[in-house]
Amino acid sequence: MSIIRETSRAIRMTLVLWLLTALIYPAFMLIIGQLVFPFPANGSLVPNLEGKIIGSALIGQSFTSEVYFHPRPSTVEYSQGKNAAPTGVSGASNFAPSNPKLVERIEAEIQRLEENDIQPTGDLIYTSGSSLDPHITIDAAIAQIERVATARNLSTQDIAPLIAKHTQGRFLGIFGEQGVNVLNLNRELDLLSLSRQQGQ
Numbered sequence: 030m031s032i033i034r035e036t037s038r039a040i041r042m043t044l045v046l047w048l049l050t051a052l053i054y055p056a057f058m059l060i061i062g063q064l065v066f067p068f069p070a071n072g073s074l075v076p077n078l079e080g081k082i083i084g085s086a087l088i089g090q091s092f093t094s095e096v097y098f099h100p101r102p103s104t105v106e107y108s109q110g111k112n113a114a115p116t117g118v119s120g121a122s123n124f125a126p127s128n129p130k131l132v133e134r135i136e137a138e139i140q141r142l143e144e145n146d147i148q149p150t151g152d153l154i155y156t157s158g159s160s161l162d163p164h165i166t167i168d169a170a171i172a173q174i175e176r177v178a179t180a181r182n183l184s185t186q187d188i189a190p191l192i193a194k195h196t197q198g199r200f201l202g203i204f205g206e207q208g209v210n211v212l213n214l215n216r217e218l219d220l221l222s223l224s225r226q227q228g229q
Contacts, residue, residue, distance in 0.1 A: 075212055078219055084212050089163040095145075095180040096222075097215045098173050101152050102138055103160040119159040148172045164208030167196060181222055191217045 062070035073086040084090050089100045090107045100107075108117040124131035135154055142149045150169045170192045178185045195214045199205050 075216060077216065078223060083216075085163075086210055086213055087163060088161050090212060092211065092215060095176060097218070098165070098170060098177055098209075098211050099153070100211045101162055101165060101169075102134075102154070102156050104156050105160045107161060119161050121156055121158050121160060145176060147176060162208075163210055163212060164197070165211055167192065167207060167209060170209045170214070177218070181218065183221070183225070187221065188218070191221065 059070075069087075074082050075084055075086050077083045088107070089103065091103070091109065092099050104122040105112075105118045105120060108119060112118065122131065138154050139149045142153060147153070150166060150172055152166050153169050153172065174185050174188050174192070177183075178188055191214055192209055195210045195217065197208055197210060199207060
């Protein structure tokens with residue numbers, strides 16, 4: 030009888046723990062997230078000027094046009110293309126500093142930046158650990174401001190406040206570094222250009 034009683038107790042405890050950890054706790058966190066942090070809880074999705082979702086502020090994406098600020102290089106093409114389907118990919122190349130392929134890629138990146146009159150900075154040359162980082166440093170944004178201003182027929186004084194607006198501080202004020210969210214900055218640039226066109 031004691032074996033049956035202990036087995037029954039173990040089953041009941043397992044069911045109670047399953048209810049707590051698999052149903053009640055996730056449902057509670059979901060409700061709290063939707064009520065208190067609805068924007069990040071739903072992926073920090075960013076719409077374009079027509080209201081169509083163009084990406085997440087949490088995941089970088091490639092920008093190649095001269096009218097946009099460019100992000101960091103990505104070894105996984107920011108999880109785009111057929112190789113990323115269906116679940117997406119992330120990660121660094123894991124090349125050693127002495128690897129010829131890494132040196133070749135970095136040299137090509139430096140040459141490309143210099144050909145566009147952009148002062149190479151660390152994050153415009155090196156990928157992040159995940160290759161999905163949506164931020165660049167303030168120095169990297171400033172290095173590109175002249176090119177973007179010229180391409181959009183704006184002044185650097187028009188764009189500088191937007192860089193400041195989309196610069197995010199250190200986590201809890203002490204962890205990490207300040208970073209400029211490239212997607213949000215480029216979306217703001219589109220809004221600025223549109224308002225200038227409508228004002229003419």
